[in-house]
Amino acid sequence: MVTDDARTEAIQLFRSGVYVKDIATRLKLARASVRKILYDAGVSAPPRRMTEPEIKDAARRYEEGSSLARLGDRYGVSPGTIRLKLIRAGVEMRPTSVSQSLRQPSTRRAK
Incomplete structure (x- = not known):
């Protein structure tokens, strides 16, 4: 159960510009609880x-190589939400390393 003090603090922190995930961490609450408050x-x-x-x-x-994080930023949701929506839409998730291999080749020179 969330205390009245925690509710008040969550609201004050949010109004001062603290992100929901940081409020949740600080108050030891789930992000969903903070959003509901x-x-x-x-x-x-x-x-x-x-x-x-x-x-x-x-x-x-995503199928063209965008990461879940990049898509989350683009649509204003978390990477987890993107992942869930894509799975429900029938998109096959790729291993984490694949997204990196689809990026532009490194411009670093071999020594």
Whole structure:
């Protein structure tokens, strides 16, 4: 159960510019709990929902080599949300190292 003091502190931290994940860590709460506190207090919008066209676009970009983190930044959601949406859309997840191999070749010179 979240105490009134924790609710008040979460709201104050958020208003001062602290990120939800950092508030959650500091107060030892789940991020979802912090988001709910903020939403219930009217200081934060409800969680961002991806539209079907965005999910299709994200799937295309992922298949072209974009990382989950980059896609999360693009659509304003977490990499975990991107991963879940892509899996539900039938996209096969690649091993972590594959995304790195699809990036531009290194410009470092061999010694």
